[in-house]
Amino acid sequence: MIGKIAVMKQPGQIEFQEYDIPAPKPGSIITKVLCSNVCGSELHIWCGHHPKKSGGLGHETVGLVHQIGEGVLTDNAGAAIKVGDRIAATYFIACQRCPSCLSGKLNLCENAYSFWAKQPEEAPHFHTTFSTHYYIHPGQFFYKVPDNVPDKLAAGANCALSQVYYGIDLSEITTQDTLVIQGAGGLGIYAIALAKRKGVSVIVIDADKNRLELAKEFGADHVIDMREHQTKDDRIQAVKALTNGRGADVCLEVAGVPEAFAEGLELVRSGGKFVTMGNVTPGKTIAIDPGYITRSQITIIPVMRYQPVYLYKALKFLSENIEKLPFHKILDTEYSLEDVELALSDSMSRKVTRASIVMK
Ligand SMILES: [Zn+2]
Ligand SMILES: [Zn+2]
Structure with a gap:
C-alpha cells in the first residue's frame, strides 16, 4: 500500500512524494490521516523564517488507527485501542529518558523533534501530517478522541489548545x-x-x-x-x-x-x-x-509545547463544551491534500483564519 506526502523542497514550493506504508515497529502506530490543520508554525516554515528549510509539513492532526505495532494495547489514558479508532497524538516526542524528561519537564524533551525534523526519504517516511498517513512513535502520547468532537477541532487540539x-x-x-x-x-x-x-x-x-x-x-x-x-x-x-x-x-x-x-x-x-x-x-x-x-x-x-497530558485535557474540554461555544468558527476553510500550497498561501495572506487539509 502506497501513501502520499506533501513535501516542501524549499520555502514556498511543494511537491508530492509517495512511499510504501511501513509496518509499525513495536510501540508504534500508523494512522490514516483524516484532517490536518495549517498552524502558524507551518507559515513560518513556508516563508523561510524557521530553522526547518525543507521536508514534510504539518503537525496538527487527527487520524484513524491503521496498523498497531506490537505491545500497544491502550492509549495513554488506558483506553483500549483497535484498528479504526480515532486518535490524536502529541506532535512531539517525550522520550522519558533524557535529562529534561527525567526532571519531569516532558514538554522540553531533548529528542522532541527527532522524527518530525527528518526528511521523508528516511524511513518511516511519514514524519509529518500533510500526508495520507502518519507514523506515531513510542514517546508520542496519544489519546482516543471523544465521539462528539469533529475532526477539524480534534486536529487542532494537539497544538493550539493544549499549549x-x-x-x-x-x-x-x-x-x-x-x-x-x-x-x-x-x-x-x-x-x-x-x-x-x-x-x-x-x-x-x-x-x-x-x-x-x-x-x-x-x-x-x-x-x-x-x-x-x-x-x-x-x-x-x-x-x-x-x-x-x-x-x-x-x-x-x-x-x-x-x-x-x-x-x-x-x-x-x-x-x-x-x-x-x-x-x-x-x-x-x-x-x-x-x-x-x-x-x-x-x-x-x-511556555514551550506542553506536558503531554494536556492533550487529554484539551480533548475532554472540547467534548464538554462543544455545544456551548462556536468552535466551528475557529476553523473556517477546507482544502484537499493536493491543494496544500493554496491552503498555505491563503493562510499567509489571511484570506482564511485557520485552514484544514481534509483527506478524501
Ligand atoms: Zn501548531
Ligand atoms: Zn526526553
Whole structure:
C-alpha cells in the first residue's frame, strides 16, 4: 500500500512524494490521516523564517488507527485501542529518558523533534501530517478522541489548545482575576474559553474586527481594538481603565511579535504574571526595561509545547463544551491534500483564519 506526502523542497514550493506504508515497529502506530490543520508554525516554515528549510509539513492532526505495532494495547489514558479508532497524538516526542524528561519537564524533551525534523526519504517516511498517513512513535502520547468532537477541532487540539491550556494553568490564574490576552487568533480564542470557565474576567486586544467579534462570542468581557487604541500608551491606559488603574493580574501574549512582549509587561499589575508563547522565532529583538520588571516584580512565564497530558485535557474540554461555544468558527476553510500550497498561501495572506487539509 502506497501513501502520499506533501513535501516542501524549499520555502514556498511543494511537491508530492509517495512511499510504501511501513509496518509499525513495536510501540508504534500508523494512522490514516483524516484532517490536518495549517498552524502558524507551518507559515513560518513556508516563508523561510524557521530553522526547518525543507521536508514534510504539518503537525496538527487527527487520524484513524491503521496498523498497531506490537505491545500497544491502550492509549495513554488506558483506553483500549483497535484498528479504526480515532486518535490524536502529541506532535512531539517525550522520550522519558533524557535529562529534561527525567526532571519531569516532558514538554522540553531533548529528542522532541527527532522524527518530525527528518526528511521523508528516511524511513518511516511519514514524519509529518500533510500526508495520507502518519507514523506515531513510542514517546508520542496519544489519546482516543471523544465521539462528539469533529475532526477539524480534534486536529487542532494537539497544538493550539493544549499549549494555551498548559500556559493558563502555569499562570495559576483564578476566579476574580483579570486576564488580558494579546491576539485573538486561534490561541487567543481558546484562551478566552478556558479562562471564562475559571470565572476569570477577560480583556482581548487585537486589530481585526472579525477576530474581536469572535472573541466576544467566546465570552470576552472587554475588547480593545488596536485601530482605535493605536499606541502602546493608549492600550496600557485602556487596560488600566478596566482594572481599577492597576493593570491585569495576568497577561497572555499570543500575538507573535516582539513589540507585544514589551507591551505586555506593562499591561500587568505590580506582582502580576506575564505568560508568553506567541514569540517563537529566535533572533528577533526588542528593547525592554529591566528596572521596570524588577520594581514591579512581574513573573515572566515562557511556555514551550506542553506536558503531554494536556492533550487529554484539551480533548475532554472540547467534548464538554462543544455545544456551548462556536468552535466551528475557529476553523473556517477546507482544502484537499493536493491543494496544500493554496491552503498555505491563503493562510499567509489571511484570506482564511485557520485552514484544514481534509483527506478524501
Ligand atoms: Zn501548531
Ligand atoms: Zn526526553
